[in-house]
Amino acid sequence: MTNSKGESVAEAHGGHLAHHFDTAEQQFESGKLGMWIFLATEILLFGGLFCAYAVYRSSHPEIFLYAHRYLDKTLGAINTAVLICSSFTMAWAVRCAQLGRRKALVRLLAATIALAGCFLGIKYVEYEHKWKEGLLWGKRFHAKLEQPAAPVVASPVPTPSVNPEERSLIAPAAEGPKGLAKPGQRPLWETGTGGPPKNLQTFFAVYFTMTGLHGIHVIAGMVLLTLMLLRARRGEFGPAYFTPVDLAGLYWHLVDLVWIYLFPLLYLIR
């Protein structure tokens, strides 16, 4: 790792080079690799939730199709744009740190934090609406859903079995396939005569868990960027040393990455 410039580089860094690194380059690359390993664990953390989403959606697509209409597509799209803009200001801030433009760095970090606050504000509006409507997870779900205009003449009622305690949904053999769902028959909620599908709370459990964990990451990112802002104002960063800004930026872009997938998966179901 010791190149011909190694010595002069270390001196130029004004004491930023820790003693266990040979060169500033080695220190910088090690820091970045460490950050990328952390980001990989973040991907695995969110990966578990994406897996839960995939399993729930593949076994009950009707719940996702029906319930996603309670999310405001416009607010979701605006929030996506807000996060993309914040990612841009962050990438620009890193550039300014690298070039030693201190004033621009402080301003761009402030803009990134402001956009993050804007994201959380819009998220709050969305959450509050769902809270008031009772569109929540598990037993807290108490939304008044649109009901069918006329009482459904339930043709596919479960055939009562001989023993009421043992409510088997499969019809007794004597009655043949009458009790079974006919293949190709459209579900009640799809025909327009039926009500909403059951267990809508499943969707909102997934929604609140995924956006909630993402929201916690936004808050963590805001704290991190505020620290960077304070350090940038003290003039700690410049061409010789900008690693903390760069790493905070990587974290912030990951928050954007997760949302890039969350937005179509939750808001744009078809």
Add this chain to the structure above:
Amino acid sequence: MAETTHAEARASDHPTVGHVVPFRVLATVWLALLALTVVTVEVAGVDIGNFNLGVAMAIATVKATLVLLYFMHMRYDRPMNAIVFVAALLFVALFVSIALLDTRAYKPDLIPGYAPGITR
């Protein structure tokens, strides 16, 4: 380190480590990301059956790749960082695809519109 870094190191204000992404590249990526967001919203309004999910995921992946390559400097970085990150993505893909293997093996609703398995 790459040639470019040494070239930049000679310039007065440029850092000795890392890569400075030109402003024009950052702005182009920003506009492309915004445009793709509009596209994904518009496409979601058109019914193309099962392709809707695929198209939405493809657009999201293009957006994510742009962020990774340019905003997160992956294009200019050492390959080790990308290897670590892509490995995590592969493990997530493995996780999701194995979890999804048998979902079609269950009858989703024995009675249309109902999910007795979860209700009780």
